Amino acid sequence: MNQQEWNIKARSDSCQVCNKTFADDEVFFSRLDFGEGGYGRRDCCAVCWNDAAKKNALSVWKSVYKLPPPPAPEPLKKETAESLLRELMETEDPANRNTIYILAVMLERRRILVERDVQTREDGVKVRVYEHRKTGETFLVPDPGLKLSELKSVQEEVVARLGGRETGQAEVGAAPVESKETP
Numbered sequence: 001m002n003q004q005e006w007n008i009k010a011r012s013d014s015c016q017v018c019n020k021t022f023a024d025d026e027v028f029f030s031r032l033d034f035g036e037g038g039y040g041r042r043d044c045c046a047v048c049w050n051d052a053a054k055k056n057a058l059s060v061w062k063s064v065y066k067l068p069p070p071p072a073p074e075p076l077k078k079e080t081a082e083s084l085l086r087e088l089m090e091t092e093d094p095a096n097r098n099t100i101y102i103l104a105v106m107l108e109r110r111r112i113l114v115e116r117d118v119q120t121r122e123d124g125v126k127v128r129v130y131e132h133r134k135t136g137e138t139f140l141v142p143d144p145g146l147k148l149s150e151l152k153s154v155q156e157e158v159v160a161r162l163g164g165r166e167t168g169q170a171e172v173g174a175a176p177v178e179s180k181e182t183p
């Protein structure tokens with residue numbers, strides 16, 4: 001069974017019950033559930049959000065819809081913690097499990113991702129439900145349960161990986177770890 005381990009679920013631009021397009025700054029609700037096809041996400045306007053809409057949801061949360069910004073003029077693709085996370089989540093290679101987790105934690109510290117929920121799967125694995133503050137996407141990241149000693153070496157590995165890709169470019173905000181987090 002090829003069950004997707006990691007998953008990014010896009011935010012909808014309209015209510016999935018009444019199909020009304022969300023307006024800028026409109027409050028809406030999201031639900032996450034787990035079925036035969038893996039994780040599923042539904043977004044719903046405040047009018048349609050009722051007990052029936054919430055029924056059997058694994059997680060529910062409330063957000064404010066922000067109109068997506070126009071595509072940035074970015075001719076040079078730069079590798080960042082975020083682009084690396086997206087790339088690794090697409091590969092679905094279990095060897096990337098620890099790296100994916102560390103990148104998600106880094107992005108949470110930088111307030112790019114916000115943790116919405118933590119779920120425990122039937123096999124005991126904890127899955128952290130992150131939401132991207134700007135795009136509203138949901139990132140489902142299994143927590144590999146790293147010990148503190150392991151955290152450090154994985155973090156160094158990630159920093160090296162980002163450093164290798166970011167050579168020659170002194171980008172603002174590209175520092176992979178906040179030094180204040182280092183004991």
Ligand SMILES: [Zn+2]
Nearest residue numbers: 015018045048
């Ligand atoms: Zn609706």
